[in-house]
Amino acid sequence: MDKIGKRIEAFIKLGDFLSQFSRNEILKDAKVEFNDIFFDGFKHQLKLAEENNSWFTKENLLFACESWASALTEKNIEQWTKDESLNNDSTKTVAIIMAGNIPLVGFHDFLSVLISGHAVLTKLSSNDKHLLPFLAKYLEFCNEEFKGKISFTSEKLENFDAVIATGSNNTARYFEFYFKDKPNIIRKNRNSVAVISGNENEEDYAKLSEDVFRYFGLGCRSVSKLFIPKGYDFDQFFKGMYNKQDIINNTKYANNYDYNKAVYLMSEFDILENGFLMIKEDESYASPIASVFYEYYENSDDLKIKLFEDREKIQCVVSKDFIENEISFGQTQHPNLWDYADGINTLNFLSNL
Missing domain, CATH: 3.40.309.10 (Aldehyde Dehydrogenase; Chain A, domain 2)
Structure with missing residues (x-):
């Protein structure tokens, strides 16, 4: 299997892992890899996330797990990546500044950077700091290529080649000035x-x-x-x-x-x-x-x-039969991998670094 195939396979395994955590029940599946190491630990991280942020109810945390489990399938990932050139041999370090408004809100950017073969330097929001580092460890077990390519910091961002930053309209102005000399995607309020x-x-x-x-x-x-x-x-x-x-x-x-x-x-x-x-x-x-x-x-x-x-x-x-690219009632929180925030193709941006 080539490197891209191995990266895709790791995220498919992560989807299988997350599928054990649903709103109906949390049920350990013996077929999921590395469960003995990670299953109970992730239950604990969900508990910590709930205790740390009272907006992160158990219901919403498990909804986020369900959503990512259903997104991270072989069919979805291959459809998402099929038109992008991800054979990039020049690995860059991409900094991600994440929001913390909903659980795992920055996961799509994190996924995009790693699937593209780049290294990720992540600055987490203090409101959502428990789940992603734990899931990153799971990915490293699934694919050793990720070891050394995933880092988290609470300090000033340094030594990176590009940046994806999400914040308010006010912080976006700061980001645009501060990162003006780097390739960037800056997301504002929507x-x-x-x-x-x-x-x-x-x-x-x-x-x-x-x-x-x-x-x-x-x-x-x-x-x-x-x-x-x-x-x-x-x-x-x-x-x-x-x-x-x-x-x-x-x-x-x-x-x-x-x-x-x-x-x-x-x-x-x-x-x-x-x-x-x-x-x-x-x-x-x-x-x-x-x-x-x-x-x-x-x-x-x-x-x-x-x-x-x-x-x-x-x-x-x-809406209902009103406008092109409309979302059906009840479906806003079920985006596909190719439904990019702000309409900016993150994979395309990353493959051209």
């Missing part, structure tokens, strides 16, 4: 939107609740804004959201809900709410936790133009 036609059924809205509430709405693929037709009745929307009512039992979410509701009421904003979610008419894309913004539209073509003009602010558009 949010996801849903276009409602009024013809959706009950099941569509129930699926949309997953796009709104998964990871407490903290991901860039989380729907934070609705575009709705004039005269729209919100009853159907709120009915669809109702199956996520237990989210208010999370203390941190409930505190944010109470705080943002108080701010809205003191500011005398018009809001609609159902006890665990507020909606407010607002032209912004980024809504606070426990709230979703909405904006009316009158003409589909005008809305398509607006979405195109604002594409730098938007990660996903959820």
